[in-house]
Amino acid sequence: MAGNTKTSRKAARYAVPVAVAGVAAATVAMVPAFANAGGPDLPKVTAQQLIEKIAASEVQQLSGTARISTDLGLPSLASGLLGGGGVTGGSASPEDKVAQLASGTHTFQVAADGPDKQKLTFLDGKHEYSLIHNGDDLWGYDSKSNEVFHEKGHGAPQGEGKGKGKERKTADRLPATPKELAEEALKAAGTTTDVSVGDTAQVAGRDAYQLVLKPKQAGSTVGSIQIAVDARNGVPLRFQLLSSQGGKPIVDAGFTKVEFAAPAAKTFDFTPPKGAKVNEGGGPEHLGKDGKDGSALKGLESLPGLGGLTGGAGMDGKGEVKVLGEGWATVARIDSGTGKGLKDIENDKNAPKEAEQFLNSLGDKVSGKFGEGRVFSTRLVNALITDDGKVYVGAVTKDALVKTADASK
Template identity: 55%
Template sequence: MAPNDSAQATEEDREPRAGRRMAARYAVPVAVAGVAAATIGLVPALAASGDPELPKISAQELIEKIAASDTERLSGSVKITTDLGLPSLGGLGSAAGSTFAPQGGAGASGSTADPNAKLMELTSGTHTLRVAADGPDKQRVSILDDAAEYSLIRNGGEVWAYDSATDEAYHATSPKDGKKGTHQRGDGHAGAKGAPATPQDFAEEALKASAGTTSVTVDGTTRIAGRDAYQLLVKPKQAGSTVGSIKIAVDAKTGTPLKFTLTPSSGGKAVVDVGFTKVDFARPAASTFDFTPPKGTKVTRDDDHKAPKIPEADTDAFTESGGGKVIGKGWNAVYELTTPGGADVPSAASGELPAEAQSFLDALGDKATGKFGSGTVYKTRLVNALLTEDGKVYVGAVTKDVLVKAANEAK
């Protein structure tokens, strides 16, 4: 990119048992929401009026400023708003079970404090988080509700999660990073690997995913959480992406992203939006990362705490990565996965799905056919997934046409 304000990145770019089959079907809309929550982003209260006067900076220089930011100590409040366009889960009742991980629902460990279950709450609505970090081994994220608080705390190799609403705690050990002194984004934040919680985490994921297929410009200045910031505007150059644009507010002094807003290509309000309403770059008190379960708390222990890993796309060919394939590149990357045992699609007609669950899935889905056979495309405003009759899943932040094309190419 040339060093000027309009610089652009122009480089071109049959399981036998019904239970498991039901789980495979239920997992599709959950995976759609989960990918969106884990890989792209989530916005805060409105910034103060009036754009600050700041020295001119090019897009290249601003990206380099983000990359050079060494902020590892901060605390503050983050406001998250997410609108994936999912229909209401109301009426499903117990039919969805823990698979949908609703508020207060237990995760795979059986504990309501399990981070893998609690994360699903951030896929819709507005939430306020309190965050703190002190280097690569100490992080805390708390989700604040009207009458309860859920906290994830990482302190060295110890990971704790506590749900005050149910008085349950989750305890796990987190393998220490072999690269001493290197902060692994996404590995912090209370050990919830792959679950970013601040604008910087989301910005780094977006810029990493967009390399070579993107227009990047500086879009003026703003104020976020009382701090002067530049605005970086990122737009896909490829047709077929559901991402319209990403705007990142970058702290003028530290280079730390303060706000991240993702708008869909279909238009309308932001799909997902995350930003600081308060931020302090001083070292948090050491006690912030201490945790002892209150007396009488039910504690679930997991000595092998692992979070799902999404394969990365780095070529336009099929790439074996993390047990799946990647088709395409950049914003049009499509992930090919396989349901457990390659199970085919259960339905209410076959007696393998409750009628309420079938109705929910039908509200999300469109039928699709092609060289791959037939299947259903489950839609949100950001991430879409094609589930074929032979148990393949194609998922990405792309349109239905791109998913069908990818499924055809996989044959």
């Protein structure tokens, strides 16, 4: 969550390359930033200096309003299954709300006071959904259903002060802030990435530099990542993931209002309202579909009819996962070992109607040396599901995915 500068998140495995941890100075393009006509006039900095400014930022107290817009280009059926905006009822469990961030625009209020106190309140519609992390407690409250989610054991991550030795659970899966998205992107940048400084900007009324990351490799769905960095304190204020095909950002997350000061202590207090149903969380195993491990495949498995194809490969020890390529061209090949494929669904008269609808939304069939299959396409992640039960998934174009599948035979 916001404010914990040391928290290391596990981003979607195939959304950005993870082959290189950290940013080596030798790979950073030392390009100074010049103010553009519409941006503030700031002193020139190099990309390396800007990265160091982010790393040196010690801001852990803030409050404000943020907005995240996501346009993955999901088929309408898949988008509906992932959650279509507005506050859901159910158990008030965080993963239901997190799933809704896969599409649409969402506004939320953020407050943070160090690694053990954070609050995030979604402001979608007339109802509110709040996540409150206070010491060892994590609370989720859905005002629409008057239900509460509660989980114990949420001290600071291992080796970080209070709560040392405890494993974070749901708190590590709360929607990422611009800072955390930026940190994951910088960890992924290596020899396959050009890093430079772009035009200056104003975000939430604050002057900012813009750090730009671009893939050197052809075939990536990612055109660039642009990170607006507060010129005074080094806090990332906005994160934009742009498509190689152009158009509006795939992900645009940023503050619209922010103040760097300690929120009132009572901000993080929470007592279940009278009459509310309280559901106690079950730990990490309870959080099955928010994408901690193999997020792209997890998303596919949540769709009707596809769980049987993957057999849980890569998530529960079954099957085989092989990483092909490197950097932005990384593709994961998942072999469930079951031999079941899309044709089994197509020929299964007992398959649910939703499975047939989903198959029809996947797009054109493809073929090559790998055999035959279908491609599940989004603006960011593409997945090739073969008729013999293999899945190739990566943040690469359809043509690059097919080429990789052919080469792996």
